[in-house]
Amino acid sequence: xxxxxxxxxxxxxxxxxxxxxxxxxxxxxxxxxxxxxxxxxxxxxxxxxxxxxxxxxxxxxxxxxxxxxxxxxxxxxxxxxxxxxxxxxxxxxxxxxxxxxxxxxxxxxxxxxxxxxxxxxxxxxxxxxxxxxxxxxxxxxxxxxxxxxxxxxxxxxxxxxxxxxxxxxxxxxxxxxxxxxxxxxxxxxxxxxxxxxxxxxxxxxxxxxxxxxxxxxxxxxxxxxxxxxxxxxxxxxxxxxxxxxxxxxxxxxxxxxxxxxxxxxxxxxxxxxxxxxxxxxxxxxxxxxxxxxxxxxxxxxxxxxxxxxxxxxxxxxxxxxxxxxxxxxxxxxxxxxxx
Amino acid sequence: xxxxxxxxxxxxxxxxxxxxxxxxxxxxxxxxxxxxxxxxxxxxxxxxxxxxxxxxxxxxxxxxxxxxxxxxxxxxxxxxxxxxxxxxxxxxxxxxxxxxxxxxxxxxxxxxxxxxxxxxxxxxxxxxxxxxxxxxxxxxxxxxxxxxxxxxxxxxxxxxxxxxxxxxxxxxxxxxxxxxxxxxxxxxxxxxxxxxxxxxxxxxxxxxxxxxxxxxxxxxxxxxxxxxxxxxxxxxxxxxxxxxxxxxxxxxxxxxxxxxxxxxxxxxxxxxxxxxxxxxxxxxxxxxxxxxxxxxxxxxxxxxxxxxxxxxxxxxxxxxxxxxxxxxxx
Ligand SMILES: Nc1ncnc2c1ncn2[C@@H]1O[C@H](COP(=O)(O)OP(=O)(O)OP(=O)(O)O)[C@@H](O)[C@H]1O
Ligand code: SF4
Ligand SMILES: [Mg+2]
Numbered sequence: 001x002x003x004x005x006x007x008x009x010x011x012x013x014x015x016x017x018x019x020x021x022x023x024x025x026x027x028x029x030x031x032x033x034x035x036x037x038x039x040x041x042x043x044x045x046x047x048x049x050x051x052x053x054x055x056x057x058x059x060x061x062x063x064x065x066x067x068x069x070x071x072x073x074x075x076x077x078x079x080x081x082x083x084x085x086x087x088x089x090x091x092x093x094x095x096x097x098x099x100x101x102x103x104x105x106x107x108x109x110x111x112x113x114x115x116x117x118x119x120x121x122x123x124x125x126x127x128x129x130x131x132x133x134x135x136x137x138x139x140x141x142x143x144x145x146x147x148x149x150x151x152x153x154x155x156x157x158x159x160x161x162x163x164x165x166x167x168x169x170x171x172x173x174x175x176x177x178x179x180x181x182x183x184x185x186x187x188x189x190x191x192x193x194x195x196x197x198x199x200x201x202x203x204x205x206x207x208x209x210x211x212x213x214x215x216x217x218x219x220x221x222x223x224x225x226x227x228x229x230x231x232x233x234x235x236x237x238x239x240x241x242x243x244x245x246x247x248x249x250x251x252x253x254x255x256x257x258x259x260x261x262x263x264x265x266x267x268x269x270x271x272x273x274x275x276x277x278x279x280x281x282x283x284x285x286x287x288x289x290x291x292x293x294x295x296x297x298x299x300x301x302x303x304x305x306x307x308x309x310x311x312x313x314x315x316x317x318x319x320x321x322x323x324x325x326x327x328x329x330x331x332x333x334x335x336x337x338x339x
Numbered sequence: 340x341x342x343x344x345x346x347x348x349x350x351x352x353x354x355x356x357x358x359x360x361x362x363x364x365x366x367x368x369x370x371x372x373x374x375x376x377x378x379x380x381x382x383x384x385x386x387x388x389x390x391x392x393x394x395x396x397x398x399x400x401x402x403x404x405x406x407x408x409x410x411x412x413x414x415x416x417x418x419x420x421x422x423x424x425x426x427x428x429x430x431x432x433x434x435x436x437x438x439x440x441x442x443x444x445x446x447x448x449x450x451x452x453x454x455x456x457x458x459x460x461x462x463x464x465x466x467x468x469x470x471x472x473x474x475x476x477x478x479x480x481x482x483x484x485x486x487x488x489x490x491x492x493x494x495x496x497x498x499x500x501x502x503x504x505x506x507x508x509x510x511x512x513x514x515x516x517x518x519x520x521x522x523x524x525x526x527x528x529x530x531x532x533x534x535x536x537x538x539x540x541x542x543x544x545x546x547x548x549x550x551x552x553x554x555x556x557x558x559x560x561x562x563x564x565x566x567x568x569x570x571x572x573x574x575x576x577x578x579x580x581x582x583x584x585x586x587x588x589x590x591x592x593x594x595x596x597x598x599x600x601x602x603x604x605x606x607x608x609x610x611x612x613x614x615x616x617x618x619x620x621x622x623x624x625x626x627x628x629x630x631x632x633x634x635x636x637x638x639x640x641x642x643x644x645x646x647x648x649x650x651x652x653x654x655x656x657x658x659x660x661x662x663x664x665x666x667x668x669x
Pocket of ligand 2: 258259260295296297298299301302303304305308312324325326327328
């Protein structure tokens, strides 16, 4: 094996995304959707990816699985999965990864299911294809998984069609189908956004329970910080196609360092106690055709100085903690003063 | 019922809408009447449309070439600039059957000649360029095939630039290239740049109708030169279509130049610049895509490193399924 393709990582690291750049060709120019994104996911770990709409969360998931639309391409960087750079694999090799090694769960359960096929047909095919079992065995696995995700009377309901299920149930079916293939990593892209609040909690519970039972890693993409706080061990905060801060979930909620993370956390009502009012982040999401130079947050940042027009590196500031900001000291001093 | 619908549509058009606009950093409340706003919007969009840019730039470049050609022809002085439109309008209008006409076009002199001349030159010039025998003989009302001399380009007089010929083909002389093709090409470039920049397409229908109107203007003028008493009897426009086929003064015309035919001919040849524009826009997009692709996909080939499938850790630890074996055989 070539030395470029594998690399010695920490035993524990399952997925190591290193400095990837993903660009899109469009009518109005090249969209630099990911601009040097780096993060990792360890075995049995739940990692949250958070950030405003359009910051590149879904594009990251698609880049990892190499399912970008035709006008997009990972231009540079490496995606090491179990030590193998996925970007180097051939398309047939890549197909042995999708589903079986890394499963993807989308936001909208209806569009991921074929409306004219029964659930049985949709599950049995996939399971027998990927696990190499015959149809009978595949159906048994399907029913078992459906029961595990809490679908009552699974033996009968497996012959129903997608529209006969509620939104929450459909998402459960997709979870069952994804997990029946025994992947090591589940990427869930806003898995609960389309569902209402009580159902959301149930679905997340199921994902958590299954994760622990099957011992898989989870990459949970969401812009709901509440979801992240309850369901992840570590988080990576995205802004304008880059990771601006990452660290253990509890540490970041307790002691955020990056001005954007602070602003993001202040926008949750319960976080700033007493204020009782939703703070919004002034300014708008950066456009990615001609993005702001240097630190992409600088047009919205109150700590901005001339230096911020250069790109701040993602620096280690503690165990597992990284932040990309030139003025962390100032930010922290300011926080101390106000509290 | 119907009345109510009409009434509510009218009321809707004249209703007021409250909008907030930012002025000096402050928000201000403004009431706008819907229909007035719509008209303003429409006018604005028309004034900035690529179609208008096309005709404006065609006009501009054609006028420029008329002036330059006249300056080179007569020598550099101000009077030559002033008479340039008149000279070229006259030249074109006296082409062919009108060679000996003494009728003076209403638009020959003064201000209107400045509006008229550029379109006369481009519209007629383009048609004459393509019509096979056109411009290859001294013209007169009594024209015979034996007068054709492929070595020359004549109108009613020898035209300036006829003796500079490209590709050994008399049609490709400096006169047609400089006064017809260069303005068209320049206008195409400007319009493509504008339409790609604003991402607005040239609307072929509006362009067709404007071309039709200009052609009609020109054709009428030419027809009047062969028959000064010629007029359109608009009251017969519809009746002639169905009834008065023999004595209509509108659709058929038995003078020397038929204005309707000329209108159609000039309009027809205007499709050529339209096609050029379409092709240009396509070429522009294709080039842009190609350059972007080169920029984006530059490192793709270098990056692919082939790893034997059996070395992949997840394939190593378990046996391949049937599907995987099929994929990997590909
Ligand atoms: N097919 C595409 N063509 C061009 N640009 C794209 C394409 N897909 C995504 N982008 C751009 O990439 C950027 C990141 O998009 P992405 O879908 O990853 O956002 P996101 O973080 O998932 O946001 P959301 O929370 O809205 O899902 C956006 O600015 C978007 O405009
Ligand atoms: S680098 Fe500068 S602009 Fe960026 S977050 Fe830090 S202080 Fe703000
Ligand atoms: Mg998304």
